[in-house]
Amino acid sequence: MSNLSISEENYLKAIFHLYKPGEGIGTNAIARHLDTKPASVTEMLKKLADKKLLTYEKYQGVIPTRKGFTLALVVIRKHRLWEYFLVEKLKLKWDEVHEIAEQLEHIQSDLLVEQLDAFLGFPKLDPHGDPIPDKEGKMCAMNCCCVSEIKPNSNARIFGVKNHTSAFLKHLEKLNLTIGKTFTLVNRNDFDQSVELVLNKQTMHISKEVAENILVEKLK
Amino acid sequence: MSNLSISEENYLKAIFHLYKPGEGIGTNAIARHLDTKPASVTEMLKKLADKKLLTYEKYQGVIPTRKGFTLALVVIRKHRLWEYFLVEKLKLKWDEVHEIAEQLEHIQSDLLVEQLDAFLGFPKLDPHGDPIPDKEGKMCAMNCCCVSEIKPNSNARIFGVKNHTSAFLKHLEKLNLTIGKTFTLVNRNDFDQSVELVLNKQTMHISKEVAENILVEKLK
DNA sequence: ATTTTTTTTTAGGTGCGACTAAATTATATT
DNA sequence: AATATAATTTAGTCGCACCTAAAAAAAAAT
Structure with a gap:
């Protein structure tokens, strides 16, 4: 094998x-x-x-190669299933799970993975909004983009994050920018690419770096 | 550290x-x-x-040393908690969990272990009847002995096993000798140390090797 | 088209955790 | 007590996954 x-x-x-x-x-x-x-x-x-x-x-x-892709997807599947487990079952916070899942993803047992998936109810997304590949490696297509890519005067709902570090996620938490929240992008600052947005009627500014690491789905 | x-x-x-x-x-x-x-x-x-x-x-x-003992107990605690999780939550069989727990016991995260313990309801025994050390390394004292140590004409309840291999556990399963079952030891054969016992009114013979690996509590 | 810069590769080395074969020490036998 | 056997340690290797320093190739700049 x-x-x-x-x-x-x-x-x-x-x-x-x-x-x-x-x-x-x-x-x-x-x-x-x-x-x-x-x-x-x-x-x-x-x-x-x-x-x-x-x-x-x-x-x-x-x-x-195809084989390389497949094996990578197996590891990613395990990582995301374990993250889901850690947050939903063990009640860890979304900024506490990445490092642990980095270890758990290497546990070898097909039976374990399939039973874990079933136990969790075959989740489609992990706590950071990333799609969880199924047994065959298929995962739901994602229709989202970075905050840094959307135009001023558009509404968006936060879908996920690109950076999984604890530091970044704690920062988002503090700003109240968590998955599911909706906001309006008001303006993008030309010289530093920072972004002005309105969330719960509150205006806030986020840096280019933060904007690049938040994934959103556009709302009409 | x-x-x-x-x-x-x-x-x-x-x-x-x-x-x-x-x-x-x-x-x-x-x-x-x-x-x-x-x-x-x-x-x-x-x-x-x-x-x-x-x-x-x-x-x-x-x-x-004391430190050596303590660190060993931490690993054993993790091993047994994971075994409990695999059987009780993921519905693996008791003969399927040892190898997987051998991997999981090395995952490093104090937070993970404590949350897992809480999620499982602070279990005291793992699926093989072994006591699970608590956060401080304490575990319940065990008052049990091997089948090879009990006298003829005594009743006993199966408490646990000493050998955790899949082969041995599958064998026990086939013989219907699982945790909680009670039997009467009828006789011990002198020349090969094999044992005759009655379980559910059925007489059966088990080898010395099997008898040495089944832990029981004596019943009056 | 050269030259400079960046990227990538090679060569040689390190620590870890295993191994074999041989030497040493402890234990058991006579 | 001397010898045979068993347990343990030493010495020397090996594969893995990393490293640094230097060489080679590719890409970018002049």
């Missing part, structure tokens, strides 16, 4: 997240994503290529 | 299980228990001694 080490799984996950159709994924980008060094990445890419999980040609950037 | 590797945790657990007051624990015994080689054990014992988790003197056998 395909028995991967924790490291290998983390590389596949990183590659999955960095993948964009048509583009090869650079060694540097992967190193940044995994907080490691490019030299270490090159080595691992060779190993993953040997296992037919990606196509590797020197200096060309890497592209995951 | 005391951040241990998975290997180190497994050594501590093995040492905890092999510990008997007064006796030092041998390198060979640990190697057998962990399915590894004595040479590997010696190395690890030195490392654990450096961390003050046990006292090590060449050729003398090893004794865990």
